[in-house]
Amino acid sequence: MHASRLLRLAPSAAAREKRLDALLAGRDPRALRLHEVVQDAQVLGSLALAGLDYTWEQATAPRRGEEPPGPVAALHRALAAVEPESPVSVAALLAWHAAATGSDGRLRSTPRVREGGPPPAPAELVRGRLEILEQWLNTPSMRELKPQQAGALVLARVVEILPFDAGNGRVARLAASHAMVQAGGRPPILVGGDAARLREALQQAFQLATEPLASLLEEAAERGLDIMIQVLERSGVP
Numbered sequence: 001m002h003a004s005r006l007l008r009l010a011p012s013a014a015a016r017e018k019r020l021d022a023l024l025a026g027r028d029p030r031a032l033r034l035h036e037v038v039q040d041a042q043v044l045g046s047l048a049l050a051g052l053d054y055t056w057e058q059a060t061a062p063r064r065g066e067e068p069p070g071p072v073a074a075l076h077r078a079l080a081a082v083e084p085e086s087p088v089s090v091a092a093l094l095a096w097h098a099a100a101t102g103s104d105g106r107l108r109s110t111p112r113v114r115e116g117g118p119p120p121a122p123a124e125l126v127r128g129r130l131e132i133l134e135q136w137l138n139t140p141s142m143r144e145l146k147p148q149q150a151g152a153l154v155l156a157r158v159v160e161i162l163p164f165d166a167g168n169g170r171v172a173r174l175a176a177s178h179a180m181v182q183a184g185g186r187p188p189i190l191v192g193g194d195a196a197r198l199r200e201a202l203q204q205a206f207q208l209a210t211e212p213l214a215s216l217l218e219e220a221a222e223r224g225l226d227i228m229i230q231v232l233e234r235s236g237v238p
Contacts, residue, residue, distance in 0.1 A: 016225040023232040036063060037231050038224045041189045043075045046173050048192030074100050078174055087182070088154055088175050089134045090127065093163065096174045101167040108165045117206045120162035129161050137179070147185025148218040149210065151176035156205035156213060180221065188220035189227070 029035065044059040052071050061068035062076050078099035082092045098105030107127055112120040121129045133154075136142065142150065155176035162168050177187045190198065194216065201213035 013222045013225065016222065016229060020225055020229055020232075023229060029228070032232075034228045034231060037227055038187060038189065039076070039079050041223070041227055042079070042173075042177065042187060043072060045189050045191035045194075046075060046170055047071055049173070049190060049195055049198070050167075050170055053192070070102070074102050075170065078170070082178060084178075084181065087134070088137050088179050090130045092178070093130065093158070093171055093175060096171045097164050097167055100170045100174065101164075103167075107163050110165065112162050114162070117203055118160060120160070126161060126163045130163055133157050133161075143183075145183065146214070147180040147183040148188075148214040148221065150183045151180040151185070151188060151217045152201075152205060152210040152213040154179045155217070156202055156210060159202055160206055176217065180217065186221040186224045188217045189223040190216075190220045191223075194220070 024032075040056070040060045040063070044054060044056060047054055047059075050071075054069060054072055058069055058072055062073065067073075068076070078096050081095045081099040086092055094105040094107070097103065107123075107130075109123050111123060114120055137154070145153070155172050158172035158175055159168060164171065173188075173190060181187055197216055198213075201216050204210075205213045
């Protein structure tokens with residue numbers, strides 16, 4: 001782990017990074033399938049935020065070769081729907097939406113309203129605003145952002161536009177996670193208990209104050225450290 005990476009973390013997170021490195025002791029985390037545990041936690045948390053409550057056993061069913069509930073299976077498919085090296089784009093958003101909702105992945109063609117915050121994009125302007133977002137995400141200035149800042153901007157903008165008839169939150173969270181990982185961070189694990197804070201942070205982000213949302217995503221990304229450490233400790237790794 002590079003020192004520059006540790007300096008970007010809060011002290012408690014830096015200590016957990018060191019603990020994780022010690023537990024791994026040169027092992028390949030992908031071979032230990034730790035990324036799957038983090039993804040399972042993401043699935044469970046994202047569905048809870050969407051008002052769909054499932055158990056850990058249901059969220060991890062695909063890992064055991066068992067049939068999970070439909071929304072669980074769909075979100076697992078969505079996590080694999082876009083190649084890791086692909087940018088956040090209109091095509092990526094459509095792919096995430098199709099996989100996460102089981103739909104044909106079309107942008108909405110009907111008006112939407114929002115209680116509080118700016119109105120969603122008019123249906124006829126949705127694609128154009130997403131294309132502007134895609135162009136902006138590929139500018140050099142975007143690469144200067146910290147992972148949580150990049151994730152906050154993507155999450156807030158997709159939710160602000162509301163490009164789909166349903167599943168906007170799930171797609172926005174997938175896009176934010178993708179952006180954070182591409183920026184060198186860890187995937188955030190947002191959970192049902194974050195709902196009120198997430199709503200408030202989004203309202204602030206709509207007014208161009210993205211720091212509260214970025215802080216929430218940074219904390220959510222650190223949850224992955226705790227999960228991986230717990231898995232390794234319970235497996236008996238010294």
